[in-house]
Amino acid sequence: MIERHEVEIFLTLAEELHFGRTAKRLHLSPSAVSQTVGKLERRIGTPLFHRTSRHVKLSEIGAQLYQDLLPAWSQAQAAMARAIRAGQGGEHALDILFISIGGGHLLTTAADEFRRRSPHCQVRIREAQLADVMQRLRADTADAAFMPYPVTDPDIVAGPVLITEPRLLAVAATHRLAGRPDISLEELADEQLLRMPTSMPESVRLDRNPVYTPAGRRIPQGEVSETFLELMMLAAAGKGVVIVSAHTALFHVRPDLAYVPIRDAGPLQWGLVWRADRDTALLQSFGEVCSVIASDDPLAR
Known part of the structure; x- marks a missing residue:
């Protein structure tokens, strides 16, 4: 018998293929995720994931288990949500x-x-x-x-x-662009653009994380973050820049961040x-x- 928390951890790790991100998403420690997966693998009698120091990927049996479990798990989640709403x-x-x-x-x-x-x-x-x-x-x-x-x-x-609002670039307060009255999209070719998670719709990611400038110059792609606060933290630490909405400058006033308008970008x-x-x-x-x-x-x- 597989327990509910084991299903949740297994399915989440199968999607993230990263112990740290899985732990963060489920509000657990990476060791708890690893221990749960290890117990599940011992019970089944075969590895569900292939792990190296750099990569995590599903084994053949793990991939089949994911395909078998996901529909039932989604149905159970939906049924519980409907029951809660009915109550x-x-x-x-x-x-x-x-x-x-x-x-x-x-x-x-x-x-x-x-x-x-x-x-x-x-x-x-x-x-x-x-x-x-x-x-x-x-x-x-x-x-x-x-x-x-x-x-x-x-x-x-x-x-x-x-809501329709101007597009800004969030940069570290010490960044060379901080304090500028505005910048152009072409200048993004000289920066690392921090990215949204892959679970966001592709249309949104392409809008917020363009790959090329209008002139066709490639924009370097930076780290992927799971939460908005992670994006802001990385930008403040000088790990990259992030495209944000104008309301961000109102609600996220920080001494280590600066917001610069992008003069030739369409609104968000x-x-x-x-x-x-x-x-x-x-x-x-x-x-x-x-x-x-x-x-x-x-x-x-």
Whole structure:
């Protein structure tokens, strides 16, 4: 018999192929992840992962176990989420994720207005990390997420754009670009551009982490981070630069960071997304309220 925590650890490691990232994502220590996987392998009688000092990859049996377990695990997660929602008001409850402080600000205001209009409906605003927001949405443990656009995945509905704002470059306070009135996209060819996790939609990653400048010069690709705070920490430490929204400069004022406008870059956009098979009237109504709130919100201009 395989235990629930063993399934979660195994599936997460199979996706991340990195003990440290798996531990961080599950709020465990790397040793706990390693011990659990080791016990599982001893019980099965064969390695599930091939490990070296540099790489972790699934064995043939591990890959088959991943394919066999994933559908059942996703169904169990979805069933539990539906049961929780039913116990807290059934279809009259919404769980909305956010990954930025600006998004949380807008959603909280929209939730208050939505509850005023529909007092029978609960709206819970919950923080998610860059690395797990899409997984939580697809596992049906949340109804919608406030996301950077564009989101073009076919199984996801993208609502109207709620926030449009200038694109800035976050750099260390001691960086050569700090203090400049603005920069051009061409100058990114001389920097290490910090990257979003691969679990984010490819369309979002290409927008936030361009590979080439407009003139075709290659932009060096820096470290991949699992959370927004990791991106900011690495930028502050001089490990690279990161493209951010204008609201970041308002909510993340730090003495070790500077924000420089990118004069020839288009704006960044944000909106509410949800699963296509969960396209309910309730979600659409909440999206309409978000649009009304955003039209009056200074962050959305």
